[in-house]
Amino acid sequence: xxxxxxxxxxxxxxxxxxxxxxxxxxxxxxxxxxxxxxxxxxxxxxxxxxxxxxxxxxxxxxxxxxxxxxxxxxxxxxxxxxxxxxxxxxxxxxxxxxxxxxxxxxxxxxxxxxxxxxxxxxxxxxxxxxxxxxxxxxxxxxxxxxxxxxxxxxxxxxxxxxxxxxxxxxxxxxxxxxxxxxxxxxxxxxxxxxxxxxxxxxxxxxxxxxxxxxxxxxxxxxxxxxxxxxxxxxxxxxxxxxxxxxxxxxxxxxxxxxxxxxxxxxxxx
Numbered sequence: 001x002x003x004x005x006x007x008x009x010x011x012x013x014x015x016x017x018x019x020x021x022x023x024x025x026x027x028x029x030x031x032x033x034x035x036x037x038x039x040x041x042x043x044x045x046x047x048x049x050x051x052x053x054x055x056x057x058x059x060x061x062x063x064x065x066x067x068x069x070x071x072x073x074x075x076x077x078x079x080x081x082x083x084x085x086x087x088x089x090x091x092x093x094x095x096x097x098x099x100x101x102x103x104x105x106x107x108x109x110x111x112x113x114x115x116x117x118x119x120x121x122x123x124x125x126x127x128x129x130x131x132x133x134x135x136x137x138x139x140x141x142x143x144x145x146x147x148x149x150x151x152x153x154x155x156x157x158x159x160x161x162x163x164x165x166x167x168x169x170x171x172x173x174x175x176x177x178x179x180x181x182x183x184x185x186x187x188x189x190x191x192x193x194x195x196x197x198x199x200x201x202x203x204x205x206x207x208x209x210x211x212x213x214x215x216x217x218x219x220x221x222x223x224x225x226x227x228x229x230x231x232x233x234x235x236x237x238x239x240x241x242x243x244x245x246x247x248x249x250x251x252x253x254x255x256x257x258x259x260x261x262x263x264x265x266x267x268x269x
Contacts, residue, residue, distance in 0.1 A: 002254040003117060005031060006225035010233045012204055013241030019043035020202050020246040021051045021110075029117035030058055031248050033130050035202040037176070038108030046095050046110040050177050053091040054114065058083060080118045081187055084125050088112060088177070088185045092127075095178035109178035113144060113200050117192065120254055125187040128176050131206045133214065134190070135197040140215040144186065147175035171203070171243075197222070198250040204243035205236045218249070225249040 007024040011017070019036035021044075034050045036043030061067055061083050069086040070093075077085065091112065099106050111128025124132055129146040145151065152174065177183060197218050206214075213235060221228035229247050236245045 003029065003250055003252050004225060005248065005250045006229045007031075007246070007248040008229040008233050009244065009246040010237065010241075012244050013237055015244055017041060017044060018244045019047055020204070020244040021047035022200075022246050022248050023051045023055050024248050024250075025055075028055075028058065028062075030055065030114070031116075031198070031200055031250055032112065032114040033200045033202055033246050033248055034110045034112050034177075035128065035130050035204070035244070035246070036108065036110040038105060042099075042105040042108035043110065045098070045105055046108040046178055049095050049098060050091040050110045050112050053094050054084075054087040054112070057087040057090055058116070061087075077187075078123075078189065080116055080121070080123050081189060084114070084116050084123050085185055085187055088114075088125060088127065089183060092177040092183040093181060096181050099178055109176035111173065111202070112177055115198055115200065115250065117250075117252070120192050122190050122192050122198070123187065124190060125185055127183060127185055128173050130200070130202045133199040133201075135199070135215065135218050136193060136195070138215070138219055140211050140218075142211075143188075143190070146173075147186075148173045171207075192252045192254060194252070194254055196252040198252070199232075200248040200250075201232075202244060202246045204241075204245040205232060205247055207243065208236045208239040208241075222251075225251055 003026050005024045007022050009020050021034045023032040032051050034047035036047030071086050071089050073082050099108050111130040113126040113130035113132050116123045124143050126144045129148045132143045134141050217231050232247045233245050
């Protein structure tokens with residue numbers, strides 16, 4: 001794969017346990033972050049279950065092109081989009097079943113945000129408020145839309161962005177894996193261009209760092225994703241570190257290609 005990635009997770013300054021989980025594989029072109037929720041380590045169980053289930057499903061699907069998908073096939077989607085949609089739905093079903101079997105983890109759940117890169121295209125998918133950003137030509141763009149109460153109020157223009165960042169309900173999400181058996185997954189495909197940078201992160205990072213800070217850090221450390229990860233996590237801790245912090249950074253190095261009208265979902269600045 002023409003990519004180079006780095007990932008880092010940190011418990012933060014106020015939590016005793018890290019309920020975030022990530023996966024990053026340049027060989028598979030698969031990158032995931034998950035932010036678990038639920039008491040008695042249930043959030044940690046949920047986030048790890050989501051990441052492991054998705055990773056294992058993708059491994060099986062890519063090794064067996066004739067494998068039957070558990071939720072059928074949507075013919076309006078590409079093969080990779082169908083694979084990722086089935087993987088996330090399977091993770092949701094698995095977490096729901098786990099929670100139903102053990103009272104001590106009942107009510108657990110997790111966000112998921114992920115990217116699958118294949119033949120110059122990136123399938124971007126998410127449930128919850130973990131985010132995916134892109135940097136292209138020194139412009140930062142958020143590729144995901146938070147499934148959260150605060151974001152719904154923002155969309156209705158009932159609160160400002162400053163109020164949203166400080167709101168006491170800023171951590172209330174409206175969609176998560178493990179919440180119910182039928183889950184809606186936001187999914188789209190973008191055409192990658194040479195020099196693109198992707199950042200996947202939990203809200204322990206995005207909730208504390210402004211777009212300007214994120215862009216400046218990713219731009220300054222363009223040639224060193226490991227240092228960019230370290231800097232972002234350190235900055236989130238310096239800003240309060242009130243939650244677990246996870247960042248996955250992906251640098252794409254393929255030769256430039258002109259996007260078609262249908263594929264160019266990351267607009268050029």
